[in-house]
Amino acid sequence: MSEEKKKKKKKKKASGSGLQAPGSDRGLDTERKALPEPADPKLLQEAPELAHDDREIEVGVILRFAAVLAVATAVVLAGMWSFTKMMKESSLAGAPEPSPMATELPDGPPDPKLQPNPRDGLNALRAAEKRDLESYGWVDEKSRIVRIPIARAMDILAERGLPTRQMGPPEIDPVTVPTDGSLEPPHTREEAK
Numbered sequence: 001m002s003e004e005k006k007k008k009k010k011k012k013k014a015s016g017s018g019l020q021a022p023g024s025d026r027g028l029d030t031e032r033k034a035l036p037e038p039a040d041p042k043l044l045q046e047a048p049e050l051a052h053d054d055r056e057i058e059v060g061v062i063l064r065f066a067a068v069l070a071v072a073t074a075v076v077l078a079g080m081w082s083f084t085k086m087m088k089e090s091s092l093a094g095a096p097e098p099s100p101m102a103t104e105l106p107d108g109p110p111d112p113k114l115q116p117n118p119r120d121g122l123n124a125l126r127a128a129e130k131r132d133l134e135s136y137g138w139v140d141e142k143s144r145i146v147r148i149p150i151a152r153a154m155d156i157l158a159e160r161g162l163p164t165r166q167m168g169p170p171e172i173d174p175v176t177v178p179t180d181g182s183l184e185p186p187h188t189r190e191e192a193k
Contacts, residue, residue, distance in 0.1 A: 115121045132147065139145040148156075 133150045135147075135149060137147050139147050
């Protein structure tokens with residue numbers, strides 16, 4: 001390049017393009033960026049090193065970084081594993097032995113035990129309740145308490161009526177009037193005796 005062209009480029013860079021944005025009264029300069037020229041196919045065939053430029057990417061640096069990262073990860077994992085193991089051993093060192101009941105396995109599930117066939121169990125329960133409600137029988141033979149069918153019990157209740165309590169006047173007057181002795185402090189009552 002000649003010296004004149006270099007000076008023109010420097011002058012252009014220093015002053016900008018000199019264009020103003022349309023409708024702008026502040027005089028803002030905008031810079032034009034040149035679009036890259038399309039590559040000449042003949043030039044690319046003659047010099048294939050110009051087709052792909054990988055000078056900015058250093059594969060060795062990337063591989064070294066990946067190796068350092070892998071080693072650091074392995075060291076951190078090993079350290080955490082040993083730290084966890086040490087903490088577990090130190091927490092178990094002072095702990096007493098667990099009781100045999102805590103270490104034994106139970107023979108079966110805890111109560112309540114599940115029914116093998118709940119529908120049959122419910123049907124049997126309802127049949128027993130229906131039998132008790134519709135038949136005569138002893139509840140407690142020693143105390144001479146019997147049960148009667150519910151239909152008969154409702155008939156008896158309709159004939160006799162519900163039992164009621166007789167409410168009389170209260171035995172104690174609900175209003176209490178304070179006496180002179182209850183108004184005095186306790187120490188003056190003792191002195192008066």
